[in-house]
Structure formats: structure tokens, C-alpha cells
Amino acid sequence: MVTAVMVGAGNRGKDAYGAWAGEHKQKLQFVAVAEPQPERRNLFAEAHDIPPERCYKGWKDLFAAGKLADLCFVATQDRQHTAPALGALALGYHVLLEKPMAVTEQDCRRLVIASEEVGRQLRVAHVLRYTRFFSTIKEAIMKGLIGKIVNISHSENVSYWHFGHSYVRGNWRRAGEASPVVLAKTCHDLDLLYWLTGHPAVKVSSFGGLFFYRPEQAPPGATPRCLDGCPHLDTCQWSAPRLYLRAVPLLQVGTRSRRLHNRILTGAALRCPGLLRGLSRLYPPLKTLVNWDQWPVSTITDEPSSREAKLQALREGPYGRCVFFCDNDVNDHQVVSIEFAGGVTATLTLHGFASSEGRWIRIEGTGGTQR
Ligand SMILES: NC(=O)c1ccc[n+]([C@@H]2O[C@H](COP(=O)([O-])OP(=O)(O)OC[C@H]3O[C@@H](n4cnc5c(N)ncnc54)[C@H](O)[C@@H]3O)[C@@H](O)[C@H]2O)c1
Incomplete structure (x- = not known):
């Protein structure tokens, strides 16, 4: 059994490594989490039975508590890898660091030197x-x-x-x-x-x-946000509701599945969503096909199964923007x-x-x- 602490309980921290630990409890146990966003921190703590005194608002607070486990996962955003990874190595943790290892060659070298100096493993998540x-x-x-x-x-x-x-x-x-x-x-x-x-x-x-x-490639009359009355809403393959509300591209992946039942169900969800919605009331596992709440929808809101929350994210957040009018x-x-x-x-x-x-x-x- 390996014990671990999590730095960054976002998409990767919570949904990839956290989920794996949940399925392999005899192999990996999280004993502490550092995450500034309270909902994410609480979800992670609940999923892994982490007591409140081992939940931290950031990696600095976590490391101030000393070394609490064998391994530290660093799953913060790209430009926030080096400092927590160096901090974890300095405390004697082995580190599993999300890719990219660092965004400068100098930081990559600092990380390797630090891991060699303390004799701890530094593994970059090149999962392929x-x-x-x-x-x-x-x-x-x-x-x-x-x-x-x-x-x-x-x-x-x-x-x-x-x-x-x-x-x-x-x-x-x-x-x-x-x-x-x-x-x-x-x-x-x-x-x-x-x-x-x-x-x-x-x-x-x-x-x-x-x-x-880029803007020059936008079709005539396209609006900065898909839900701003864009005339291409129903035909544009990048339409935000097509992906985030109806999950069309994800269901299309399902229609090419090797498994016959996947092909039938995803095909039905695309062609007759009303029928699938009705069936999902009788058989709840089908709900995910009519109301997708996994990645990438889980990125746009912390309430991915709420249609209202998704609509709000598309009206106000970055994921509702036209792909030709982003920054x-x-x-x-x-x-x-x-x-x-x-x-x-x-x-x-x-x-x-x-x-x-x-x-x-x-x-x-x-x-x-x-x-
Ligand atoms: N290995 C892979 O295949 C793979 C796939 C996707 C993403 N990634 C990489 O994983 C990393 C994380 O991506 P993500 O999609 O999970 O991002 P995310 O934004 O969902 O998660 C990052 C989390 O770090 C938290 N955070 C910010 N400051 C912090 C601090 N001081 N202490 C602790 N936590 C802090 C954020 O609140 C956020 O919840 C990125 O570097 C990304 O490139 C790797």
C-alpha cells in the first residue's frame, strides 16, 4: 500500500488519479489534499475519507505540515508544477508530476537535480x-x-x-x-x-x-458567443451546445464502438434523445447518454449534471465562446x-x-x- 498526498484536485487530480485510487484501495490511499477551490477539496476529501485537519488550501500549507505520506501527486496547471514538486522533493516525498514536467529547460534541470540530490523518484505522467x-x-x-x-x-x-x-x-x-x-x-x-x-x-x-x-475564418454573421443568436448554431460543428449540452461528438464516438450495445444506445441517443430520456428514468445508468456529465463537460462547471449550470457556463464562461472569436x-x-x-x-x-x-x-x- 502506497500512501499519497494530492496537490491540485482538479480534472486530473480528482477524476484521473483520485478515481484510480478509489478503485484500487489496497494499492493507493490519499491521506491529505491541497486544493484552493473548496468544492473540489471537499469532493476529494469525501471520496478518500480525508479528515478536515488534512485538507489544505494550497501546497504551501500542506508542506508546512511536514511529510505525511510516501508519495506526492502534483496535478496543478502547467505553470504551477516546479515549485510544488521541488517542495515535495525537499520534504522527502517521491513525486508523480503531471506533464509537462516544467515549461522551461532550466526548471526541468532543477527538478532532476533536486530528485537526484534527495534520492527520491520523480516520475512525469507520460501515461501513454x-x-x-x-x-x-x-x-x-x-x-x-x-x-x-x-x-x-x-x-x-x-x-x-x-x-x-x-x-x-x-x-x-x-x-x-x-x-x-x-x-x-x-x-x-x-x-x-x-x-x-x-x-x-x-x-x-x-x-x-x-x-x-481565428476571426478571419468565422462564417458570416457568427456571433462572439454561440448562445448570442448565432445563425450557425444548428450547423456549426464547434457549436458549444452541440458539445456541452448534447454531447454529439462524444455520442458519435460511441456509434463507432466495437460493442454492439454501445453502438445501439449512442445511436438512439443521437437520433431520438426523447426516447432515451424516458428510458433513463426506468434505467438510471442511461442518464449519462442524455445528460453527459464527464469530461469535457466536467471542465466547464463543477455541477456538470445540472443543465442550468451548464447553460450558465455557456452564457458567461470561456467555453460558450465562438471558436473563431477566442483569445x-x-x-x-x-x-x-x-x-x-x-x-x-x-x-x-x-x-x-x-x-x-x-x-x-x-x-x-x-x-x-x-x-
Ligand atoms: N497526463 C495526461 O495525460 C494529462 C492530461 C490532461 C492534463 N494533464 C496535465 O495535468 C495538469 C492539471 O490539469 P487539469 O486539467 O487537472 O487542471 P485543473 O485546472 O482541472 O486542476 C488543477 C487544480 O490545481 C488547483 N490549484 C491551483 N493552485 C493550487 C495550489 N497552490 N495548491 C494546490 N492546488 C492548486 C486548482 O484549483 C485546480 O483545481 C496540467 O498540467 C495538464 O497539462 C495531463
């Missing part, structure tokens, strides 16, 4: 390494099934609605407030390329830009070319226009091709 898909590829490479790697082509195809949510309307829309998209999003992919080739990069070049999510500045497409030590080369492409989300990878080896 642990997926079945990428760990199977890694295993095949390690077994030599495709010989020596020569080249990798890798593409991160971010769906239009996910990109609109996170990188146009949301938390990672401005490089100076969060981090550039090549760090915020493709740090996972850059890490994978490094991990799969097994060599550090020696040469890198990169180009990108913000091509589409975003991060690239919506970018390419990176890398030469690794030993001569292996790789290219990475990121874009925010995919109809369905996913990564592609093609690895060329001296012993064949694995796709």
Missing part, C-alpha cells in the same frame, strides 16, 4: 508508455522483431472538438498562460519517440502556426523533425482537425515494417 498499444510496440522493438529502428513517422490527430475545447476555448489556449501546444499536447508524443528509439535527440527542427481558429494563440498544426543519437530519424505531426481522435505510428526497422 503504460497503455497496451504503446507498451506492446515497445516490447516488439526490444525483442528485435523489426530489427534496428531507422525511422518513425508519428501523427497526433486531435479531434476538432477536443482541440476547440482545450486549445481554443480552454486552459491551454495561450502559450504564455499554459504552455505551447507542442509542449502541452505533444510532450507525450515526443516522450514516446525518445522512449521507443532509446536515444536522446541531437537535432530538432519544428514549424507550425495558427491557421484556422487563443497556440498553434493548431505543427510538425517536428528529429535526429536521435545514432542517426535514427523521426517526424511528428500534430493538428487539431481530426474527425475522430487518435494517434498513428509507423516504425521502419532494418528487419521489416511494423505499422
Whole structure:
């Protein structure tokens, strides 16, 4: 059993790591939480039976109490990683730090030096390494099934609605407030390329830009907010009610599921929501299909199952804005070319226009091709 403290009980802290701990109580137990937002702090404390004296308004207060557990999760926003991670290491915690590790090279180096000095583990949440898909590829490479790697082509195809949510309307829309998209999003992919080739990069070049999510691309008559009487409300694929109230893109993902019952239910929720609403009264688990309350809806309000709260968020908050009239500045497409030590080369492409989300990878080896 590992004991842990949580710094930042937001989307990742509460819904990813907190949820995992809830399902694996014999493996991980949270004993304290630091979170400035009272609702989030209370929800996390309730979920993990944390007593009030172990609930803190911020990481400084938490660390003032000394070392309370084995491990510290740092799940604050991109620009708030280094200070709490250094504080946790200084107290002797092992640290699981959300990606991106830090937003400057200097801070990355400070973190590594600090962890080496105190002899504690510093792990960055490059979670894709642990997926079945990428760990199977890694295993095949390690077994030599495709010989020596020569080249990798890798593409991160971010769906239009996910990109609109996170990188146009949301938390990672401005490089100076969060981090550039090549760090915020493709740090996972850059890490994978490094991990799969097994060599550090020696040469890198990169180009990108913000091509589409800008005012010049808005359709005629579009309004700054979707609910301001925009004439494109019913046809625009980025319409905020389409995503946050009706969950259309998420249900569409369900219609491509391998499981027949998922395809039937999500198809029915798209075509006849009234029927599904009626059925959900008889069978409550169906409620999520007619009133989506998970990510990304859980990001826009702390009451994601309340229609009123969602409407208010769309009328007043950042997620109700037209994707062509936001204050975003991060690239919506970018390419990176890398030469690794030993001569292996790789290219990475990121874009925010995919109809369905996913990564592609093609690895060329001296012993064949694995796709
Ligand atoms: N590993 C992945 O696949 C993955 C996926 C998504 C996001 N992330 C990363 O996870 C991090 C968190 O993202 P998120 O979506 O959970 O953000 P979030 O905004 O939902 O959560 C961050 C939380 O930190 C809290 N916080 C702010 N100041 C604090 C302080 N002084 N002490 C303690 N808590 C404080 C905020 O109130 C907030 O609740 C980001 O860096 C993001 O890039 C990683």
C-alpha cells in the first residue's frame, strides 16, 4: 500500500488519479489534499475519507505540515508544477508530476537535480508508455522483431472538438498562460519517440502556426458567443451546445464502438434523445447518454449534471465562446523533425482537425515494417 498526498484536485487530480485510487484501495490511499477551490477539496476529501485537519488550501500549507505520506501527486496547471514538486522533493516525498514536467529547460534541470540530490523518484505522467498499444510496440522493438529502428513517422490527430475545447476555448489556449501546444499536447508524443528509439535527440527542427481558429475564418454573421443568436448554431460543428449540452461528438464516438450495445444506445441517443430520456428514468445508468456529465463537460462547471449550470457556463464562461472569436494563440498544426543519437530519424505531426481522435505510428526497422 502506497500512501499519497494530492496537490491540485482538479480534472486530473480528482477524476484521473483520485478515481484510480478509489478503485484500487489496497494499492493507493490519499491521506491529505491541497486544493484552493473548496468544492473540489471537499469532493476529494469525501471520496478518500480525508479528515478536515488534512485538507489544505494550497501546497504551501500542506508542506508546512511536514511529510505525511510516501508519495506526492502534483496535478496543478502547467505553470504551477516546479515549485510544488521541488517542495515535495525537499520534504522527502517521491513525486508523480503531471506533464509537462516544467515549461522551461532550466526548471526541468532543477527538478532532476533536486530528485537526484534527495534520492527520491520523480516520475512525469507520460501515461501513454503504460497503455497496451504503446507498451506492446515497445516490447516488439526490444525483442528485435523489426530489427534496428531507422525511422518513425508519428501523427497526433486531435479531434476538432477536443482541440476547440482545450486549445481554443480552454486552459491551454495561450502559450504564455499554459504552455505551447507542442509542449502541452505533444510532450507525450515526443516522450514516446525518445522512449521507443532509446536515444536522446541531437537535432530538432519544428514549424507550425495558427491557421484556422481565428476571426478571419468565422462564417458570416457568427456571433462572439454561440448562445448570442448565432445563425450557425444548428450547423456549426464547434457549436458549444452541440458539445456541452448534447454531447454529439462524444455520442458519435460511441456509434463507432466495437460493442454492439454501445453502438445501439449512442445511436438512439443521437437520433431520438426523447426516447432515451424516458428510458433513463426506468434505467438510471442511461442518464449519462442524455445528460453527459464527464469530461469535457466536467471542465466547464463543477455541477456538470445540472443543465442550468451548464447553460450558465455557456452564457458567461470561456467555453460558450465562438471558436473563431477566442483569445487563443497556440498553434493548431505543427510538425517536428528529429535526429536521435545514432542517426535514427523521426517526424511528428500534430493538428487539431481530426474527425475522430487518435494517434498513428509507423516504425521502419532494418528487419521489416511494423505499422
Ligand atoms: N497526463 C495526461 O495525460 C494529462 C492530461 C490532461 C492534463 N494533464 C496535465 O495535468 C495538469 C492539471 O490539469 P487539469 O486539467 O487537472 O487542471 P485543473 O485546472 O482541472 O486542476 C488543477 C487544480 O490545481 C488547483 N490549484 C491551483 N493552485 C493550487 C495550489 N497552490 N495548491 C494546490 N492546488 C492548486 C486548482 O484549483 C485546480 O483545481 C496540467 O498540467 C495538464 O497539462 C495531463
